[in-house]
Amino acid sequence: MDEDSLPLPKLAWDASPDSSSHGRSRKRAKLTPPLPSSDLPLFSSDDDPNLENYIGGRRKKQSRGTWYDHQPAAESPLRSSDKIGNHVSDAKRAFKRQYDSGVFLGSDGTEVDEGLEEFQQSVYANLPLRQWNSSQNSSQNSIIVKRQDTPEAWAKREIERCLEEGIEVIDLSLRKLTVLSNDTIRPLSAFTRLPPVVEGVFERLEPQLKIFLAANSLTALPEELFNIESLTVLSLRGCHIYEIPPAIGKVRNLRELNLSQNRLHYLPYEILALFSIDSHLESFQIHPNYFYRPKYPPGELKEPQYNIGLGRMTRPGRGAIGALASDESARRLHPQWKALNKARTEVRYMDIDGSNLKGPNISTHMYRLDELCPGGIPVADADDVPTPPKGRGQAISRVPSLLEVALKACSKSPDLPRLHTMLPQPHAPSFPGLLETLVSKTESGATKCTICTRNFMIARTEWIEWWEISKVEVNPSLVSAASPLRQMENERDVVEKMVPLIRRGCSWACVPSKSEALPEEDAMEMRRGCDDVD
Template sequence: MQLQQIRTPTLRPLQYHTRQPKHDYALRYQPLAPALRLYLSNNLLEDVPGEVFKLKNLEVLSLRSNNLTDILPSIGRLNALRELNLGSNQLSWLPWELLQLILADSLNKYMLYPNPFIRPVPSTWNWNPRRKSSVANHCQIASTRIAFLDINGTSHWNKHWPPAPSSLLEHWPEPSADDELLGPCPKERTKTPSLLECALRACFTSPQLSQLPFLLPDECPAHIINLVKRTFKLKEAGGQTCSVCKCEYIVPRTEWIEWWYCEPWGSTRTDREKVLAQDRGPVPFLRRGCSWSCWEESENPLIRGWSSAIVPGGRQEPADFSHSQRSELG
């Protein structure tokens, strides 16, 4: 259909659809909740309308072959979702909330490739047994360093402040020997929200939020207008919550990427050697926190030797392992 956008009024009536009851002379009660299926593949969509994530009865969502570069965290609200197709888009990572649906074992079928997902480099490999999922075919195998963001949600990129993963096309350089402290000092890492965050939360509750960007004075900084527009977009999609403390927020203050191995349905591979030998590699999930104190970091390294070079065929070849690393694989 070559659709470039879908307006909210087009999707909103789907929230109120009910299932047509069957004629049953036994007078038995029947559920009227519909099983919605939404197919938006082969279009020119650059973002997903927030109204999609309010469809509580949505069971099938196909967004294949569009121009999507981002998926809102509100996708985690689709608890009834059973099938999802995000292949053939321009996604560099996926929201952390989508991983929660996968780990909950409610999402039975999901197609995430092909997409230009960013790949880890040797310095970002980490393994934490405590974070291993109870689901046999899913486990975390790598993560980036924690990026601390300012009150506008942008990265302090200097010697002691790693850049935000979402702001770079490639990874930051290897850490040097004098990188003892990354980010703000521990005393500054509190949960106290900024005045800007408090103001945006107040705007979030306003029924006139959609008109607010046009009511601001001309001398208003451009980044403030963009934040207000972003707040409206989040409100349309149902908001977002911190991946650590689960509090609602507008502007993220921490950000990092975790690579998880997500075995496609029907597979029986479980050992870590096959994890590293998989054809398409792990899937990056972007995590965000609402304050400088909201972050989690893996402590124990797994393997620091998997090359980040992409070889023909889309595979990522592991580098040579040492004897100790081979024994770790069993």
């Protein structure tokens, strides 16, 4: 082999074993490396059928391996020839590591002893291949360590483990997770319980998954999480989530939901589906969060305190809401839950590219709520009729804009994450941002108009409704018997009962209808379908 043809640095090759062993006693001094095999190595497997050949073949070994294996040798610091004088001590120190690294495999059948190893080290320690092999090993180790350190990869393995062993409790809490992709979660929807091995014992096989994601650094949630039909407990406590995807309305088997200690300003309107008759929610923890609070006009008896105590129940007309609602997300309520629409904000109108045109700024990324809207967001008047801003023509239709149509097509494109790089050069400055939101939107699930249930990419209207969501006491007499004061609610309880739910519309025609524009109307009907809109 021609050494000059290799892109390798010159080697400080000292062929004499004595010069490097420094007269140290060697147990088998006579054991010199055998001559290299006279056979020309044709294949890589020709080289070392056993150790003798392995040693002898060392000379050839300089060029063995793939080209990229040799590349880091140039960077090896110990390779330079001026270090050859003291390399024995270096090599001695490095011995353990190399032994561990498995480069010099002392497998059974090899006659390796100390002297030989020493010889090996002294002669070969500064060979680039060798040096690099050890560095390669350490780098491989570091890669493995890094891989283990990625919280998402860990979560993936944990999910796989739970899947394989049929563990229903998936505890991913306190793992510094920052992202959780759909791919990680997707296998869970195929979760099956392991059937019991005891004969004659029958057990349900539908799993009841419990997913704990508490105390992570998640900011958004993947859609697949809500596609898990068997999800019964979901804890997202103490994450950094600022918005819950509307897809949450799909997990009808959910029994416990914990969203406390997040950065939520509002919940999706679709979450009301969890309180419907065919859902099973029992525990609903959402406080504390940065929820928007309704700001009533001063001097009106519409303050939340008004509802304190039994007054709420005795006021006429304030009945259970359970009777109606034709639209999909607000079917009959579960008898265990009570949800009443209390108030709403004015409608915010947005341009076709999503920029605000009119109305309260309900931005999702506001962090410190009190600085931006002290005291909460003003509640719309009882007789407020949403009026679209001027300047876009008079007639309003439900036809999506061409931009919306194009974005919808973009969202179906398999290249969506890369689309922003493919934009032709002179493009509108808002496009990269739009495509970015499109990516995160497809990740967290489709958004549907809460009025006409169309899928949309860019919301054109949005407003917040405050719903009083509370659990109906199953046995009120028992409670009052135990402590009569129990029915007195303090102010915080009342405030916390008011849950802001965001509703979004796909066109300017999708706004709250007239009847719903009366926020103080008691026993408010649930939102009716599109046909109510003028």
